[in-house]
Amino acid sequence: MSDPRPRLKLTFAGEGFRQGAVPVTIVAAKLQALQQAMFHAAAAASGHSGGRRGIWYNRFRSAAELTFASSHQSVLVIEAELAADPVLHEELRIGQQAVDILFNIAQAVDQDNFENIQINRYDRDFLVRSLEGLMPNSGDQYVVKLEDCRSDKHPAVTFTAEKRLRLKTYIPSEDQPFDAEEVTIVGELIKIHVDAGEDKITLRCNKRNIDCHYGDALRDQIANLIAGSIVEVTGFATLGDRNQIDQIHQIVNVEHESMEPLRIARFEYGGRVFALTSPVSVNIEYADGLWVYNYPSLNLWGYAERREKALENLHADFLDLYTQIAEEDPVKLDGAAQQLRSRLLALVESAAGGQANA
DSSP, X not given: OOOOSOEEEEEEESTTSGGGOOOHHHHHHHHHHHHHHHHHHHHHHHTOOSOOOSSXXXXXXXXXXXXXXXXXXXXXXXXXXEOOOTTSHXXXXXXXXXXXXXXXXXXXXXXXXXXXXXXXXHHHHXXXXXXXXXXXXXXXXXXXXXXXXXXXXXXXXXXXXXXXXXXXXXXXXXXXXXXXXXXXXXXXXXXXXXXXXSOEEEEEETTEEEEEEOOGGGHHHHHTXXXXXXXXXXXXXXXXXXXXXXXXXXXXXXXXXXXXXXXXXXXXXXXXXXXXXXXXXXXXXXXXXXXEEEEGGGTEEEEESSHHHHHHHHHHHHHHHXXXXXXXXXXXXXXXXXXXXXXXXXXXXXXXXXXXXX
């Protein structure tokens, strides 16, 4: 008799992870995000209408908890099976329905279409935000693919960094405050209020403290933030004197900004694409209102007020370095530049979109 319990598959693939070499921190974070999404889907499937505070998900463990089933490593593939006991028919029914809801929401996120989702907006907001945790961060050169191993009724969904960026425009169900402007700020998280007075966080931005109020749908993300970390908040705000932000009345999106080194397997700018023999790890910092990307081994830099622009500047800096050193006539270079040229030529496996000098 076949096992009726659903089995989900996560695949980590892309240039950033060769031979399935995925950092454990990324694997752990994506598996946690998948489990949290399953708990929210089970809450929606059961019709649970209570608040999701504290360890609310314990009531859904018997129906929606996932257990490790198997893994493969040419590209890293992890299979996780629903833990619901098939003898406990109600729990299994909720678990199976939760998988259906999970994939329906994932397809809606993938297609940027939420009109035909047949669950209430409260459940939908929680699920959309939990799926965000499965997506790569901005600039990451890998994808995460979610599949249902034991059913062909759910198309596979591929999560990318571009989709995570697009999801920032999703508006939770709370009403927009009157006469408010949408803004984005980045700063150090210095206070977190969860179930203690006002539901808000406080960011230190440009030497000012800004209170940011959040709704229930963002509770998971808020609870998982770490004081002292760098956080980006988008929301509706009122502006004070000199157009300064006084406070954010409703957070639309909140994101912990990963400061983990970025693995880059190719540099691309100005129509040139440089595929590397192996990925390089680029350091990330945020200081004095600027994002800074740095690869010390080649003295590469990129910095800007927006993270995406800083990364673009890093790619532009690599193009400048390669054309000025690797594609220059070696007789015109001094000893240090010739050594740098040799390192660049050894690092770049192929260069497309331009003609290198002989």
